[in-house]
Amino acid sequence: MKEMKRALKALAITITAYLLQACVMHYLAIRGIVGSVIFAALSILIVSCGKKYAFCASCLLGMTMESMMGNVKALYVIAYPIITMLCAQYFADMSDRQLERRRVIIESRQVRISEGKGKKHWWQRFMLRYRDSDLPPVVRIPLCAGIMDLLLNMTLNAYLYLIGEELTMVQVFRALGSTVYTMGLAPVLMVPFRALLGMYRRRKRQEGGGFA
Amino acid sequence: MARDQDKRFSERESLFAPETDAPLVQGEERLHAWAREMEEAAEEAPARAAAPGNEDADEIEEIEEIEEDGDAEAEVPADRKQDEKEKAQPEKERETAQDEPIARSRRAAEEAWDREAQKVEGGKSRSVRGEEKKKGKKEKRGQDAKAQKGAAKKKNGKKKKNTAKADDRRSFLRTMAIIFICGALFLMVAAMVASNFISSPWLALPRRLVTTVVTPVQTVFSKLTDGVADYVRMLKIRGNIEYEYNQLLIQLDEMASDTAMMEELRRENQELRSMVQEQQSDTSHLAMNPIGAQVIGTVGNNYFSTLTLNVGTAEGVADYMAVVSNGGLVGVTYNTREHDCNVRCIIDSDCTVAGLVQSSRDQGSVKGTLGSTGEAICRMYYLPDNSLPRPGDVVVTSGVGLEFPKGIPIGYIRESTRGMEDNKSYVVLEPKVDFQHLEYVTVYRYRPSYAESAQNRTSTAMTITLETLTTARPVPEFQMGGLSDFMVAVTATPSATADATLAPGESPRPTPEKTQTPRPGEATKEPNLEYVAVDLTGATPTPSPRPTFTPTPSPVPTPDPGALTVEDD
Numbered sequence: 001m002k003e004m005k006r007a008l009k010a011l012a013i014t015i016t017a018y019l020l021q022a023c024v025m026h027y028l029a030i031r032g033i034v035g036s037v038i039f040a041a042l043s044i045l046i047v048s049c050g051k052k053y054a055f056c057a058s059c060l061l062g063m064t065m066e067s068m069m070g071n072v073k074a075l076y077v078i079a080y081p082i083i084t085m086l087c088a089q090y091f092a093d094m095s096d097r098q099l100e101r102r103r104v105i106i107e108s109r110q111v112r113i114s115e116g117k118g119k120k121h122w123w124q125r126f127m128l129r130y131r132d133s134d135l136p137p138v139v140r141i142p143l144c145a146g147i148m149d150l151l152l153n154m155t156l157n158a159y160l161y162l163i164g165e166e167l168t169m170v171q172v173f174r175a176l177g178s179t180v181y182t183m184g185l186a187p188v189l190m191v192p193f194r195a196l197l198g199m200y201r202r203r204k205r206q207e208g209g210g211f212a
Numbered sequence: 213m214a215r216d217q218d219k220r221f222s223e224r225e226s227l228f229a230p231e232t233d234a235p236l237v238q239g240e241e242r243l244h245a246w247a248r249e250m251e252e253a254a255e256e257a258p259a260r261a262a263a264p265g266n267e268d269a270d271e272i273e274e275i276e277e278i279e280e281d282g283d284a285e286a287e288v289p290a291d292r293k294q295d296e297k298e299k300a301q302p303e304k305e306r307e308t309a310q311d312e313p314i315a316r317s318r319r320a321a322e323e324a325w326d327r328e329a330q331k332v333e334g335g336k337s338r339s340v341r342g343e344e345k346k347k348g349k350k351e352k353r354g355q356d357a358k359a360q361k362g363a364a365k366k367k368n369g370k371k372k373k374n375t376a377k378a379d380d381r382r383s384f385l386r387t388m389a390i391i392f393i394c395g396a397l398f399l400m401v402a403a404m405v406a407s408n409f410i411s412s413p414w415l416a417l418p419r420r421l422v423t424t425v426v427t428p429v430q431t432v433f434s435k436l437t438d439g440v441a442d443y444v445r446m447l448k449i450r451g452n453i454e455y456e457y458n459q460l461l462i463q464l465d466e467m468a469s470d471t472a473m474m475e476e477l478r479r480e481n482q483e484l485r486s487m488v489q490e491q492q493s494d495t496s497h498l499a500m501n502p503i504g505a506q507v508i509g510t511v512g513n514n515y516f517s518t519l520t521l522n523v524g525t526a527e528g529v530a531d532y533m534a535v536v537s538n539g540g541l542v543g544v545t546y547n548t549r550e551h552d553c554n555v556r557c558i559i560d561s562d563c564t565v566a567g568l569v570q571s572s573r574d575q576g577s578v579k580g581t582l583g584s585t586g587e588a589i590c591r592m593y594y595l596p597d598n599s600l601p602r603p604g605d606v607v608v609t610s611g612v613g614l615e616f617p618k619g620i621p622i623g624y625i626r627e628s629t630r631g632m633e634d635n636k637s638y639v640v641l642e643p644k645v646d647f648q649h650l651e652y653v654t655v656y657r658y659r660p661s662y663a664e665s666a667q668n669r670t671s672t673a674m675t676i677t678l679e680t681l682t683t684a685r686p687v688p689e690f691q692m693g694g695l696s697d698f699m700v701a702v703t704a705t706p707s708a709t710a711d712a713t714l715a716p717g718e719s720p721r722p723t724p725e726k727t728q729t730p731r732p733g734e735a736t737k738e739p740n741l742e743y744v745a746v747d748l749t750g751a752t753p754t755p756s757p758r759p760t761f762t763p764t765p766s767p768v769p770t771p772d773p774g775a776l777t778v779e780d781d
Contacts, residue, residue, distance in 0.1 A: 003386060023437040027441050052394065055394065056394065056397055060397070063400060063401060064426055066419070067404075067418075073408040074405045077405055
C-alpha cells in the first residue's frame with residue numbers, strides 16, 4: 001500500500017511537471033529562455049525515489065512530450081529516458097553495497113597514503129567517486145537537473161548542426177542560460193515535491209520533533 | 213578524514229571492546245552474540261508491527277520497504293546514518309576529551325586486534341578482512357535466522373507462518389509489478405518510436421492513448437493557468453496605475469508648458485507676420501529703411517518710460533531715429549551702442565515730438581505726461597488758437613525738428629477741450645501704441661539729407677531748403693499757382709529714385725541734378741551758337757544815343773459842364 005501511494009505521488013509529480021512545463025513556463029520565460037521543469041522533477045525523483053521511478057517517469061514524460069509537443073521525430077521519447085538514466089547512475093543514492101565498496105576503496109587508499117605510496121588531492125574530496133557517502137540532496141538535485149538540461153540542449157544543438165544550421169555563440173549561451181535557469185528552478189520545486197513524497201515529514205518524526 | 217577514521221574506530225570499539233580491554237576473542241564472541249540479538253529483533257519486528265495499537269508500525273513498515281528497494285533504499289538510511297554520525301561525532305570528541313587514557317588503550321587493543329588478525333589471515337588489509345567478516349556474519353546470520361525462524365515457527369505457530377508467506381508473496385508481486393510496468397513503458401516507448409517510421413494503427417496506439425488522456429487535462433490546466441496569468445497581469449496593470457497616473461501628470465504638465473510655449477510662439481509669429489505684412493504692403497516704409505527689433509528691456513515707472521532694443525550701431529541704428537510699432541510712434545532712440553540702444557517713449561515727460569493734426573494740418577508739439585500727471589498719455593501744445601481739433605483726429609509726426617519721417621501716427625485726440633499749463637494750452641492725446649505690451653518694434657533708419665540734423669540743431673547757420681521730404685503717409689499736395697515767382701533761386705530737384713546700391717543702414721538721399729553753369733572763357737558745345745569776341749581796343753567809343761525830346765501834345769481843355777449844351781433827340 002505504501003509503495004502504491006508512493007507510486008501515485010510520483011505519478012502526480014510527473015503529471016504536474018508536464019503541465020507546468022506545457023502551460024506555465026512560457027509565462028516565466030526570461031529573455032526567451034525557458035527552464036525545464038521536467039528535468040527538475042526528474043532530478044527530484046532520481047534523488048528521492050531511485051532509478052526505477054525516474055525511468056518510469058522519464059518514459060511517461062517523454063511519451064507525453066512526444067505526443068503533445070513533439071517537434072523532432074522521436075527525440076523526446078528517446079532522449080528523456082536515456083538522459084535520465086545516465087544522470088541517475090551518478091546522482092541516485094548509492095546502495096549499501098556501493099557505499100561499502102567505496103569505503104573499502106577509500107580505506108585502501110588511506111593505507112597507501114599512510115605508506116607513502118599515494119596522495120589524495122583536494123578535489124577528490126568533492127568527487128562522488130572519492131566519497132564514501134552521498135552528497136546532500138539539496139546539492140545533488142540542482143546539479144542533476146542542470147546536467148540533464150545541458151545534455152538535452154547539447155543534443156538539440158547537435159541536431160541543429162546536423163541539419164545544416166550554423167552553430168553560433170547565441171545557441172551556446174541559450175543552452176547555458178537554460179541550464180542555469182533549470183538549476184535555479186530545481187531547488188524551488190524540490191521543497192514541495194519532496195514534501196509530497198514525505199521526505200521532510202519522516203525526518204522530523206525521526207528527530208523526535210512530534211510532527212503532527 | 214582522520215575524524216571519519218576515528219568515527220569508524222568508535223563504531224568498531226562499540227562492537228568489539230565496549231567496556232574494558234577484554235581479550236580479542238571475547239570481543240568476537242560478543243560480536244556474534246550481538247548479531248544474533250539483532251536477528252531475533254528483526255524476526256520479532258513484523259509481529260510487533262502487526263500488533264494493533266502500535267504507533268510506530270507504519271513507520272517501521274515504511275522503513276522496511278525502503279530498505280528492500282534496491283536503489284532507493286539509501287535515501288532515508290543515508291540521512292539517518294549521517295544524523296547518527298553527526299550525533300556520534302560530538303560524543304566521540306567528548307569521549308576523547310574526557311577519557312583520553314581509555315581511548316588510547318582501546319586504540320592499542322585495536323592495533324593488537326589487527327596484529328593478531330594479520331597473523332591469522334596472512335596479513336590481509338582491514339577492509340578486506342571486514343568484508344570477509346561481514347560475509348561470515350551474513351552466513352551466520354542466515355543460519356541463525358533459519359534456526360530462529362524455526363524456533364519462532366515452532367513457538368508462534370501458523371500465524372507467523374502465514375505472515376512470512378504473505379511477505380514473500382508481496383515482494384514477489386512487487387517485483388513482478390515493477391518488471392511489468394517497466395516493460396510496458398519500454399514497449400510503449402518503442403512503439404512510439406517505431407510509429408514515426410512505420411504507419412500502423414497498433415503502433416500509433418500509445419500516442420493516441422497519451423493524447424486522449426492528456427489533452428483534456430491539459431486543456432483544463434491551460435485554462436486555469438491562463439486565467440491566473442490574466443489575473444496576475446491585471447494586478448500588474450493595477451499596480452502600475454499609480455505610477456502611470458504620476459507619469460501622465462508629468463506628461464500633462466509638460467504638454468501644458470509646451471502648449472503655453474506654442475501659444476507664445478504663435479503670437480510671436482503672428483506679430484512678426486503682421487509686421488512683415490505691414491512692411492511689405494506699404495512700400496513707402498522701404499524708404500524708411502526699417503529694421504525689426506526686440507524689446508529686451510523695459511524701464512517703466514511713474515516718471516519715465518524707456519525701452520531697450522537689441523539693435524545698435526552695428527545694425528545701422530543711430531540716435532534720434534523713430535521707433536514704431538503697429539503703425540504708431542513708440543519713441544525716439546538714444547544712447548545707441550553697438551548692439552543695443554534705448555528708446556525714449558513718447559509718453560515720457562522728456563520726449564517732445566513735433567506733431568501735426570492730420571485733418572486740420574495744425575502743427576504743434578507733442579509731449580508725454582508720465583512725469584507730470586503719471587498718466588501714459590501725451591499732450592499737444594502750441595496749437596493755433598483758432599484751431600479746433602475734433603476728438604478722434606489723428607495726430608502724426610510733422611517731420612519738423614528731429615530726423616523723423618513725416619506722417620507717422622502718434623495718437624488720437626481725446627477731446628476738443630483744451631487745458632492750460634503754464635499759460636500754454638494743450639489738447640490731450642491718446643497714444644496709438646499700447647506701451648504695456650511692447651515686444652517687437654520697428655526702427656526707421658531714416659536720415660534726411662538736407663534736413664536739419666539733430667546734432668546740428670544748435671547751429672545758427674540758416675539753410676533754406678525747399679526739398680520735399682519723404683513722408684510715411686500720403687500728404688495732400690496743394691497746387692499753388694505762381695509759386696515760382698516768389699522763388700529766390702532755382703534749386704535742384706531731388707530725384708525720386710533711390711540709389712539701388714545702398715549700403716545697409718544708409719538712408720536714400722535725394723541727389724540733385726547737376727546744373728551746367730558755363731564758366732567764363734569756356735565755349736559752349738552747342739553747334740548753332742557761336743561766340744564771337746569783339747576787340748574794342750582800337751575802336752573809338754561811340755557816343756551813347758541821346759534821347760530826343762519830342763514835344764508832347766498840349767492838353768485838351770476840359771469843357772465846363774455848365775457850358776455844355778444838351779442836344780435833343
